[in-house]
Amino acid sequence: MAYEFSVSGRIAKPVSEVFEAVADPKQLSGYFTTAGAVGRLETGATVTWDFADFPGAFPVTIERVVKDKEIVLHWDAASDGGPAYQTTVTMSFEALDDGRTLVRISEAGWHENAASLKASFGNCEGWTGMLCALKIYIEHGINLRDGFYK
Numbered sequence: 001m002a003y004e005f006s007v008s009g010r011i012a013k014p015v016s017e018v019f020e021a022v023a024d025p026k027q028l029s030g031y032f033t034t035a036g037a038v039g040r041l042e043t044g045a046t047v048t049w050d051f052a053d054f055p056g057a058f059p060v061t062i063e064r065v066v067k068d069k070e071i072v073l074h075w076d077a078a079s080d081g082g083p084a085y086q087t088t089v090t091m092s093f094e095a096l097d098d099g100r101t102l103v104r105i106s107e108a109g110w111h112e113n114a115a116s117l118k119a120s121f122g123n124c125e126g127w128t129g130m131l132c133a134l135k136i137y138i139e140h141g142i143n144l145r146d147g148f149y150k
Contacts, residue, residue, distance in 0.1 A: 003110035003117060005124045009131040010102050013138050015095040018103060019068045021138050022091065031137035032130050034145055041071055053149035061086075068093055078119035080111055087123075103131060 011018050021027045025037035025047065035055065039047030043065045050057040063072040071091040076084060087109040094102040105127045110120040133144040 002108060003112060003120050004106060004108035005120060006104060006106035007124060007128045007131060008102060008104040009135060010096065010100045011135045011138060012100050014099060015068045015093050015101045018101040018134070018138060019093045021134060022071065023065065027137075031133040031143050031145060034143070041065055041073070053145070063088075068095075077110060077116065078122070080113055080115035080119065082111065082113075085109070085111065089127075103134070105131065 021031075023041040025033075025040055028037040028049075029035075033049040033051060035050035035052040035057075037047065037049050038057075039045055041047060041062050043062060045062045047060050047062065048057045049060055058075055061074045063074060065071050069092065071089075073089045073091075074086045075089065077087045087107050089105065089107045092104045094104075096102055107120070107123055107127065110116045129145070129148070136142045136144045
């Protein structure tokens with residue numbers, strides 16, 4: 001059995017606005033991929049995410065996008081000393097009765113060893129940070145990530 005984790009948060013904006021803030025590379029670059037995102041998140045696309053505080057562009061393969069509902073993507077796991085492999089990230093978007101949006105992010109497929117477990121904890125922290133940054137960006141227009149890591 002492979003390692004998996006999930007994080008979630010509620011954002012005080014309609015689901016269509018929240019979904020678009022993730023799918024649109026310009027918006028994503030405003031709070032998460034601070035050195036730029038190239039390519040819209042669309043089914044079958046390969047996009048690039050670059051982080052100013054963790055330099056190096058990461059290729060991201062988009063498996064499936066269901067507008068305002070779900071984004072499923074694959075990207076390289078941190079090296080654990082074995083053969084390279086990818087994890088699967090699933091982002092789900094749920095409109096709540098009070099007008100907010102529940103966003104859930106899970107990442108699955110981590111190898112079962114100490115190095116992969118450590119890397120998964122780092123990514124879990126990263127996705128939690130992404131949700132916090134998304135919330136403050138979309139609700140208040142602030143880039144929370146700016147200067148946060150370096």
